[in-house]
Amino acid sequence: MRKPLIFLSLIALAVIAAVLVADPDPDKLRSLRDGLVDWRDAHPLALPIGFFVTYVVVTALSLPFAVWLTLLGAALLGFWQGLVLISFASSFGALLAFLVARYLMRDWVRGRLGPRLAKIEKGAARDGEFYLFSLRLIPVVPFFVINLAFGLTRMKAWKFYGVSQLGMLPGTAVYVAAGAQLGELDSLSGIVSPGLLGAFAALAVFPWVARAALRIWTRRRAYRVYKRPAKFDRNLIVIGAGAAGLVASYVAAQAKAKVTLVQEGPMGGDCLNFGCVPSKALIASARAAGVARRSADLGVKAEVSVDWPVVMRRISEVIAQIAPNDSVERYQGLGVEVIEGHARLEDPWTVRVGERRLTARGIVLATGAAPVIPPIEGIETVEPLTSDTLWDALAAMAAPPGKMVILGGGPIGCEIAQALARLGAGVTLIEAAERLLIREDAEAAETIEAALRADGIEVMTGAKAIRFGRDAGKWLELEDGSKLQFDTLLVAVGRKARLEGFGLEDLGIPADRVIxxxxxxxxxxxxxxxxxxxxxxxxxxNAAGHQGWIAAANALASPFWRFKAHAAPIPHAVFTAPELARVGMTAAQAEAEGVAHEVTTYPLGDLDRALAEGAGEGFVRIVTAKGSDKILGVTICGAHAAEVLAEFVLAMRHGLGLGKILATPHVYPSWSEAAKNAAGRWRQAHVNPSTLKIAERFMSWRRG
Incomplete structure (x- = not known):
């Protein structure tokens, strides 16, 4: 929708400029138009039929001329005849494209549309005809994409045609009105006539009006079987006190809203009590041990011994130091009502907690996730630990586990495996995929795997556990028939969203893997x-916190103002040694999605600060748009990777390219220079040889 508006605006400006500057003869323009009208009158059927067929063909072939044909047809045929012909022609053409995609070009369409197809298929499966209608009314994706993508859904052809005919009618009417006004111009000065200005204004306003109308219809459709309370006890109810819930409650309290936070588990959620905080405290101890063992390379010899009870006690102390930030007392002091108990939705505005019924205009579900125990035969008999139960089990041990198996080579598995190994545990890390950290850059994952092996970890990739058991001791059997003995099992194969028991199913809120x-x-x-x-x-x-404030802000400000959740790039890191940090796309993802891109790699072995610290292992890898310094994604593998990444995240968030990073002074020698040097590598690769030759000749001329 935006591109046609821009083109039409440019055309209008060009015509106005021509009137003011060149002052062309309007009689010639009127003569040209009158000639076309006379031909139309002399052939009353040829023009409509020829135009109809042409429009159907253009739409069926997904050619980018439909907007211009609409304006031209309306100018020649007038509003009503143009509206009827264009409305039916566009729908017939869309149906033909739909049928071609369904029966002749399924594989081509699937490969061509990529991720956009998956999103449309999901929406069609969820909302069916209503989803198609919303796309037709407000074209957030091009119409030709809709035509092709819906051909691969289960929607019946007659439904697709009927909904398309109805959904495209309002937008078609607006464009036809603009074209009809253009056709009535007697002179170029008429470009500023009230009728034409009104038609252009309608083109600009229509998407906003349609979006507002669709929102009203959506709300009424969702709430049709519920009675909305006349007034509410609260502005916002937040269910769950993890990162998302705490941030949402904080935002509401700062906005002076009346907010209630309902939490069934401990304040701070998984991050404070079972995840980020305890794991990073453990990693800090492990990193100290790792640095001490390698200190001889820097000319310092040290004997390393691990006091396991002190390590575990320190983890508890760190949690206790951070806990007040997430405590009931702090949030009550901010003005948040905190209720402990299980929350369940009774209707869209009512939450029951025990015997209490709470009402609010907005509700935020931030119930978090729980570790997954895979359905492998006998796994319950070996008392598997998860990230939730690991810490109490480790604290109860007098020393690190002697034979530990970690199932899952994702971020949690890799971090815990390396930390425990450095503290003296015997660790075997098993991953069913062909490599560790399967979602990350392949070379970075290989670097991490090599580091884990160097720390004494037995890494087994492409290994699938099929059976657990215990007799004299605990054991697991792999798919290849081999068996491993162990005394402690940590399962780190993923986390599953907490969806059950909150009343989602009673309200019909879709929730499969997530809400x-x-x-x-x-x-x-x-x-x-x-x-x-x-x-x-x-x-x-960090993603949860970001979404928490977005959800709270939207719940409090809607319908007057809304924020999109996916506008900001979300970075993440794996805190192994070396670290792995990433934001945006990897090169493999860009390739899979058909995004035209370039890759720039800067080895940290070229960074002066890294060499000074004996930490030159790793690299900075940047994915940019083809022929541009626009950053699509960055992967950093090496020491301080999470900190170095921050500059790239800031650049992506605010649309700054590598040129801006390169032009910014950095401290020397510092790790932050890795970002600038990587941007310099990109610039070197994009220097035009012809420009260099011209510069060389110019300098030669300057020397005399």
Whole structure:
């Protein structure tokens, strides 16, 4: 919708400029138009039929001329005849494209549309005809994409045609009105006539009006079987006190809203009590041991001994130091009502906690996620630990586990495996995929695997556990028939959103792996939002916090103002040694999605500060748009990777390219220079040889 508006605006400006500057003869323009009108009158059937057939063909072939044909047809045929012909022609053409995609070009369409197809298929499966109608009314994706993509869904052809005919009618009418006004011009000065200006204004306003109308219709459709309370006890109810829930409550309290936070588990959620905080405290001890063992390379010899009870006690102390920031007392001091108990939705505005019924205009679901125990035969008999139960089990041990198996080679598995190995545990890390950290850059994952092996960890990739058991001791059997003995098992194969028991199914809110939300984190019920692990797609504390404030802001400000949740790039890191940090796309993802891109790699072995510290292992890898310094993604593998990444995240968030990073002074020698030097590598690769030759000749001339 935006591109046609821009083109039309440019055309209008060009015509006005021509009138003011060149002052062309309007009689010639009137003569040209009158000639076309006379031909139309002399052939009353040829023009409509020829135009109809042409429009159908253009639409069926997904050619980018439909907007211009609409304006031209309306100018020649007038509003009513043009509206009828264009409305039916566009729908017939869309149906033909739909049928071609369904029966002749399924594989081509699937390969061509890529991720956009998956999103449309999901929306069609969820909302069917209503989803198609919303896309037709407000074209957030091009019409030709809709035509092709819906051909691969299960929607019946007659439904596709009927909904398309109805959904495209309002937008078609607006464009036809503009074209009809253009056709009535007697002179170029008429470009500023009230009728034509009104038609252009309608083109600009229509998307906003249509979007507002669709929102009203969506809300009424969602709430049709519920009675909305006349008034509410609260502005916002937040369910869950993890990162998303705490941030949402904080935002509401700062906005002076009346907010209630309902938490069934400990304040701070998984991050404070079972995840980020205890794991990073453990990693700090392990890193100290690792640095001490390698200190001889720097000319310092040290004997390393690990006091396991002190390590575990320190983890508890760190949690206790941070806990006041997430405590009931702090949030009550901010003005948040905190209720302990299990919350369940009774209707879109009512939450029951025990015997209490609470009502609010907005509700935020931030119920988090829980570790997954895979359904492997006998696994319960070996008392598997998860990230939730690991810490109490480790604290009860007098020393690190002697034979520990970690199932899962993702971030949690890699971090815990290396930390425990450095503290003296015997660790075997098993990953069913062909490599560790399967979602990350392949070379970075290989670097991490090599580091784990160097720390004494037995890494087994492409290994699938099929059976557990115990007799004299605990054992597991792999798919290749081999068996491993162990005394402690940690399962780190992923986390599953907490979806059951909150009343989602009673309200019909879709929730498969996560709660389905739109770009504004709204669920099927527009006043109920989901944030954090329960909403996905990333199970990260920083992502949860970001979504928490988006959900709270939207719940409090809607319908006057709304924020999109996916506008900001979300970075993440694996805190192994070396670290792995990433934001945006990897090169493999860009390739898979058909994004034209370039890759620039800067080895940290070329960074002066890294060499001074004996930490030159790793690299900075930047994915940029083809022929541009626009950053699509960055992967950093090496020491301080998470800190170095921050500059790239800031650049991506605010649309700054590598040129801006390169032009910014950095401290020397510092790790932050890795970002600038990587940007310099990109610049070197994009220097035009012809420009260099011209510069060389110019300098030669300057020397005399």
């Amino acid at each position: 389905e939300t739109n770009d504004y984190l709204e669920t099927l019920m527009p006043n109920i939002y989901a944030a954090g692990d329960v909403a996905g797609p990333m199970q990260l504390t």
